[in-house]
Amino acid sequence: MSEVYPYKNSNLPIEERVKDLVSRMTLSEKISQMLHESPAIPRLGIPEYNWWNECLHGVARAGIASVFPQAIGLGATFNPDLIYQIAEIISDEARAKHHEFVRNNDRGIYKGLTFWSPNVNIFRDPRWGRGQETYGEDPFLTGELGVAFVKGLQGNDERYLKLVATPKHYAVHSGPEKLRHQFNAVVNNKDLRETYLPAFKKCVKEGHAASIMGAYNRTNDEPCCGSKTLLIDILRKEWGFDGYVVSDCGAIDDFHMHHKVTKNAAESATMAVNNGCELNCGNTYESLLTAVKEGLVSEETIDKAVTKLFEARFRLGMFDPPEMVLYANIPYSVNDSDEHRKMTLKAALESIVLLKNENNLLPLQKNLKKIAVIGPNADSLDVLLGNYNGTPSKYVTMLDGIKNKVSAEVLYAKGCELTGSSKEGFKDAIEAAVKSDVVIACMGISPKLEGEEGHVEGSDADGDRLNLDLPGVQKDLLKELKDTGKPIVLVLLNGSPLTINWAKENIPAIIEAWYPGEEGGTAVADIIFGDYSPAGRLPVTFVKSLDDIPPFEDYNMSGRTYRYMEKEPLYPFGFGLSFAEFEYDNLWLSSEKISVDDAIDIYVDVKNVGHVKSDEVVQLYLKDTESSVKVPKYELRGVKRINLLPGEKKTVKFEFKPRDMALIDNDGRCILEPGLFTVYEGESQPDEMSQELMGRKVLSKTFEITGDLRELVY
Structure with missing residues (x-):
């Protein structure tokens, strides 16, 4: 009777199985598994695997599939619950298609379970051609929808991931496209943490995304896919991310070819791996064998990277019998149903x-x-x-x-x-x-x-x-x-x-x-x-x-x-008309004075005073009226999409925790200052144009925060 290696024992903890498997691999074999086109290792029973797959608004590039509105349209729904349902459908189709491909011994590109979606970059400039892939310009809305999408893709099984979601492109990435391979995005600490990072943080901390994709550009001189600041200091140490990082495709070659921060492929691979980028979309990591021989990268670092990659594959159930993995039994008939x-x-x-x-x-x-x-x-x-x-x-x-x-x-x-x-x-x-x-x-x-x-x-x-x-x-x-x-x-x-x-x-x-x-x-x-x-x-x-x-x-x-924005827009963020008419009334707060350690609840009544059934998007904005630094005019801090029949009224509740009321100061610190705050609630943002176009005013209330300044965890 042949020996059953521990990594093949489905009853053992995944960590133990992965450790055993990695210990049996040669250095060359380990490096081969750090490329997006990972070859088979027959002697260990490891099949070939292509990590590259896409599902921005439906399973992409793999034949017939349900096609939802482009991501910017999904952003326009202002509806995290719907985004979660859509992601569940996408993950059903993805699982069904993957297992059908495997049954036919097709393990090529766009056939796997590791998906490079969603795109949670901020659509900061309307010229950007890939802005369509995002949920828009607002960090709060992008974060809420991103988390919903990640959760819907990855499922809720305690043992297995349904798919791996990969929020991208981390970070500070939104054009110009023609410069992306050489561009250095210079950003101050305030904008970095107030605008460019929040959605990624939410996807990691709340969505538990199993993967992150780095961007092509540099951020403050560091190539994003080899940035100690982004990948080690913030992603892993601050946010506690324990998944793997994948480079954008060809991004590590850019280190030496376009960014000119390294001299050759071995140095580029070294920079990326030593700073926490485990997977290379491309083939630069083929140079890791040279890098190890030259003492640039330790085999221990390679082991850690490969371990993270196989943890993901084991969590997807790839090394367990299909009958053990609930998601492996989704029938192919769900696709395009x-x-x-x-x-x-x-x-x-x-x-x-x-x-x-x-x-x-x-x-x-x-x-x-x-x-x-x-x-x-x-x-x-x-x-x-x-x-x-x-x-x-x-x-x-x-x-x-x-x-x-x-x-x-x-x-x-x-x-x-x-x-x-x-x-x-x-x-x-x-x-x-x-x-x-x-x-x-x-x-x-x-x-x-x-x-x-x-x-x-x-x-x-x-x-x-x-x-x-x-x-x-x-x-x-x-x-x-x-x-x-x-x-x-x-x-x-x-x-x-x-x-x-x-x-x-x-x-x-x-x-x-x-x-x-x-x-x-x-x-x-x-x-x-x-x-x-x-x-x-x-x-x-x-x-x-x-x-x-x-x-x-x-x-x-x-x-x-x-x-x-200082200039008057053509059409403002948050704007949209209806065939129904809604009346907002009775905006009230659980307290009009709270301490810096307290939460506050906000309530408003919304009534359909029109003649047709309709959804309504209730928007809540917050303004810090006495901040010590420049802050946004106001910020979206709550959104709920409800459905009302003619004459029907609903009470909508939002909760602010201390973090929701904090600001980012010029040093990038997250602080909650005592003082006066104003909440606005209605069917649009509280700017003059929105209220003029809607024909109605938004409601507002002011409350006070007392106590001493608090520095909060970002």
Whole structure:
């Protein structure tokens, strides 16, 4: 009878099994397992494994899968509960697909259980092409949604991980794309800990993310994937992170090739591994054998890194019989199921933001005789999917959704291309408009114009955008459609803000639909024709002009996002209209004077005084009115999405703990100062424009914190 090694004994603790396995590996074998394409080690029964997988808004790049709205659209839902449900569905499909692949001996890229999502970078600048992958510009909202996504992916089994979630790109990363391999993001301690780190911290401390991906850039001169400050001092020592870190792909080669902080691959690998980056997406770590021989890296350090990687694989159940792992028994039939398709529709509905509805043009009546559907995005699959996407088995474009919704004759004309100067299609578009009762213009941009460096064919800046206007002749077409005198509904499809200044003034109804996923057309039609009342909110500020914000390369938060922006926006963060009307009343606090050690509860009554059932997004903002340092004008500190029938009222409760009321000082310390604080509660942020656009004031209350200044754990 052959000996059963301890690492094969499923009854032993994972730590003991991993220690035994690593002890049996040669140095070369250990190093081979630190590359994202990890080869098999047959003598130890270790199968090959590719660590690279993606699931930003659905299982990506691995064939047919349910495709949810792009992440920026998920951010617009302001709904952590929904994000958790979506992540559960994604993890179901991921598990089902993985085990089907394994049964067919397919262990290639995008087939594993370690997923490089979510992207919790802050969308600080609207030019950034990858801003679409984020949940927006606010650290609190990004953190809440990031935690929900991580938890939904990783599951709640005490023994096994469902998947490994990997929040990225750590840290201080948001463009420019063309400079990312050499860029040094200079950031002060206050902005670092007030804006750029909070979402990562929440994903680690509250979400218990099993992995983190480092960024390409340097932060304050240190390459992020080899940064002692980020990976050791903050991530591991401060936050207690005990998972593994993976580099972005090719990022460690950048150390010597572009950042010029090392001389060669061996030195780059040394810097990364010694500072806590265990896994290399790329092949730089092949140089670790040389680094060990030259005394740059100890074999003990290699052992620690490989141990963390195998702990993750064991926690995923990869070395246990499938019958022991509940998640291994999810049937393949869940993938792209009807139930999941319904959730893609629900997510799309919740993501859509109604920006304008002059004279209640929307919802349209379904008994119209002729409807003109016009625009380059009306019948496009690309604009449903965004980037880092899967492939839906069925999809509904804007044109399809409208045709499916009504019995009216639908006249379609593309009108113009997404970009370019040709107006050849204008004539057909105008003729369709003149013949119709209403025009639905589907315009905007697409993933062909914004995204990741090297992946975008039509971008004017390697994935980023240097101009936020509607591209090409789209605005010209819109103006000519306006001249027909027909009512127009403008549907925007995009992953980042657009400077639609003319449209805001001249088009009666505007819908922001983002990249809405496989059922996007159904969702937009449901809102246009009143089968759903919109409640999405902007997770990012729409600026009037790029002249209103600092240069792209400037990572200082001054003048950026709703928290620090000085110029009036085109559309403010947190804004979104509804077909219902809500009344806020009876804002009260559990106490109007508390000590620095106390928590405080905030309550408000919300009533639907409209005529239709609708969701409402209750937003709570906090202002420190007597701070000793510059702080945001106010900050989102609570959000709850509720559903109310006409006439129904609910009491919504929020709780502030001392940490929720603390500020970050100029040294990066987290402190709670005594003094006066104001809370604002309503359907938007408390700025003048939001209240003017909504037609209602937000409620406010002031309370006092007494006692001595407290320095809190960040």
